[in-house]
Amino acid sequence: MIRFVDVHKSYRVDGKDLPALQPFSLDIADGEVFGIIGHSGAGKSTLIRLINLLERPSGGRILIGETDMTALGDAELRAQRLRIGMIFQHFNLLSSQTVADNIAFPLRLAGERDAAKIRTRVDELLQRVGLTEHVNKHPSQLSGGQKQRVGIARALANRPSILLCDEATSALDPQTTASVLELLAEINRELKLTIVLITHEMDVVRRVCDRVAVLDAGRIVEHGSVADVFLHPTHPTTRRFVNEALPEEAAGEHALYAHIPGRILRLSFRGEATWTPALGRVARETGVDFNILAGRVDRIKDLPYGQLTLAMQGDGVDAALATLREAGIEIEELAR
Amino acid sequence: MTAPFLQNLFPNIDDWAEIGHACIDTLLMLGGSLLLTVLIGLPLGVLLYLTGRGQLRAMPKLYAALSLVVNVLRSIPFIILMIVLMPLTYILVGTKLGIRGAIPPLVIGAAPFFARLVETALREVQQGVIEASQAMGASTWQIVRHVLLPEARGGLIAGTTVTAIALVGYTAMGGAIGAGGLGDLAYRYGYLSYKSDYMLVTVVLLIVLVQLLQMLGDRIVARYTRH
Numbered sequence: 126m127i128r129f130v131d132v133h134k135s136y137r138v139d140g141k142d143l144p145a146l147q148p149f150s151l152d153i154a155d156g157e158v159f160g161i162i163g164h165s166g167a168g169k170s171t172l173i174r175l176i177n178l179l180e181r182p183s184g185g186r187i188l189i190g191e192t193d194m195t196a197l198g199d200a201e202l203r204a205q206r207l208r209i210g211m212i213f214q215h216f217n218l219l220s221s222q223t224v225a226d227n228i229a230f231p232l233r234l235a236g237e238r239d240a241a242k243i244r245t246r247v248d249e250l251l252q253r254v255g256l257t258e259h260v261n262k263h264p265s266q267l268s269g270g271q272k273q274r275v276g277i278a279r280a281l282a283n284r285p286s287i288l289l290c291d292e293a294t295s296a297l298d299p300q301t302t303a304s305v306l307e308l309l310a311e312i313n314r315e316l317k318l319t320i321v322l323i324t325h326e327m328d329v330v331r332r333v334c335d336r337v338a339v340l341d342a343g344r345i346v347e348h349g350s351v352a353d354v355f356l357h358p359t360h361p362t363t364r365r366f367v368n369e370a371l372p373e374e375a376a377g378e379h380a381l382y383a384h385i386p387g388r389i390l391r392l393s394f395r396g397e398a399t400w401t402p403a404l405g406r407v408a409r410e411t412g413v414d415f416n417i418l419a420g421r422v423d424r425i426k427d428l429p430y431g432q433l434t435l436a437m438q439g440d441g442v443d444a445a446l447a448t449l450r451e452a453g454i455e456i457e458e459l460a461r
Numbered sequence: 462m463t464a465p466f467l468q469n470l471f472p473n474i475d476d477w478a479e480i481g482h483a484c485i486d487t488l489l490m491l492g493g494s495l496l497l498t499v500l501i502g503l504p505l506g507v508l509l510y511l512t513g514r515g516q517l518r519a520m521p522k523l524y525a526a527l528s529l530v531v532n533v534l535r536s537i538p539f540i541i542l543m544i545v546l547m548p549l550t551y552i553l554v555g556t557k558l559g560i561r562g563a564i565p566p567l568v569i570g571a572a573p574f575f576a577r578l579v580e581t582a583l584r585e586v587q588q589g590v591i592e593a594s595q596a597m598g599a600s601t602w603q604i605v606r607h608v609l610l611p612e613a614r615g616g617l618i619a620g621t622t623v624t625a626i627a628l629v630g631y632t633a634m635g636g637a638i639g640a641g642g643l644g645d646l647a648y649r650y651g652y653l654s655y656k657s658d659y660m661l662v663t664v665v666l667l668i669v670l671v672q673l674l675q676m677l678g679d680r681i682v683a684r685y686t687r688h
Contacts, residue, residue: 206598
């Protein structure tokens with residue numbers, strides 16, 4: 126477990142304290158993928174760097190398991206860092222070293238001297254990230270996606286229990302992003318390590334995270350399971366992020382709803398409810414008419430979900446809504 | 462033993478062996494002083510880098526002090542530095558003359574210059590790579606040894622080349638006050654005795670030396686730089 130207890134951080138600039146993170150407490154459970162989403166300048170880079178103390182908090186405590194990171198001396202802190210992997214937006218590989226030497230670097234830092242052992246571990250890691258044929262190349266000969274895979278292999282070398290991802294896919298194209306996220310999800314499943322990632326893309330959160338915290342101007346404005354936050358955003362910043370992932374919402378469709386007859390509703394289906402023909406059945410039974418204005422069916426990590434915006438009219442609307450709610454479908458009324 | 466056509470071309474030069482000697486002296490001074498310059502300038506440059514603002518071991522006061530010393534030594538013209546340093550040179554190597562007498566001022570003149578080049582080269586290393594190494598649990602010394610120096614080696618080799626060439630110039634100047642080598646030859650025969658063929662030969666030899674150093678440096682840089 127990673128625990129932030131009353132942590133805050135400010136930077137001293139020209140004799141003045143500039144707050145970067147307002148006091149907050151947060152628990153990240155073992156084995157989960159925790160996303161921190163925010164715009165640039167929201168404080169997410171600072172937040173993720175507090176975990177391995179690349180940034181020192183101005184107050185409060187950061188606990189990893191039983192260890193209070195803020196109380197460690199230099200040598201102890203370095204020993205702890207060996208157990209926390211980190212990957213970066215710009216990969217940060219050693220350009221003067223081969224792929225193999227980049228991955229071996231943390232092993233050597235951890236004091237491993239046995240060349241055969243290093244070799245075996247490097248091969249294992251290359252296999253995991255699918256780069257076995259590039260072992261003797263230099264980073265400059267690799268594509269962005271391949272560089273990030275080297276970064277991941279390097280981060281995993283000392284079998285860490287935590288992996289920190291600092292905008293790890295922000296410099297990659299959508300296809301490469303998808304494959305790197307797939308790799309992260311696989312690592313999380315198979316190695317059971319905790320992943321903390323920061324991003325400015327809701328799509329990244331939707332694909333791999335279990336829980337998410339939304340950061341706005343140094344404050345955690347919302348956090349919870351991705352499905353809750355994604356389907357029912359409450360804070361305006363969260364709404365904006367969610368809308369980016371739902372293009373029809375971003376297009377300002379809301380303005381049109383006033384001209385559409387009937388009550389405008391948003392239905393959210395989660396899990397198995399996504400695949401049941403509830404809407405058609407209820408419409409037949411209650412005699413209501415409905416018109417689909419917008420909708421999508423997708424997944425939040427492994428959870429299928431659907432979200433439909435409907436205009437519904439007829440005498441039985443209230444009865445229809447009650448039945449739908451009973452079937453576990455969440456309903457929001459947008460206009461009537 | 463001198464070939465007749467050389468005799469015609471350079472009528473004043475009767476002893477080519479002396480020129481050979483001077484060449485060797487220049488190379489010895491260059492080699493010795495370059496080695497010591499790197500040995501002193503490299504750690505000094507690393508220290509300048511580490512103690513600089515916002516760096517791994519930022520120490521503003523130490524940095525300011527080091528920086529001042531480096532700047533002072535760099536702003537004194539070499540020929541004056543040599544004269545000023547003579548008492549110190551005598552204490553260090555027991556003579557003010559010859560190759561041995563030349564090396565202390567050469568090193569003291571060139572090491573601060575080289576240290577600045579080292580500092581600049583290290584600053585070119587991406588901050589992210591250093592941060593990644595810290596995140597992996599590397600100590601400052603491990604970062605210097607395994608990250609900064611290897612990552613900056615292109616710039617360090619280029620800096621060494623520039624310093625070596627500056628040292629060639631310094632050794633020639635040193636010739637004027639008894640250091641020996643090609644500069645001494647050019648000064649004594651070429652300038653004081655109006656034997657311009659001596660001057661010509663020395664200048665050509667110095668040009669060749671500088672060219673060779675530059676080519677060698679460029680070649681090593683090309684071999685080690687990958688981007």
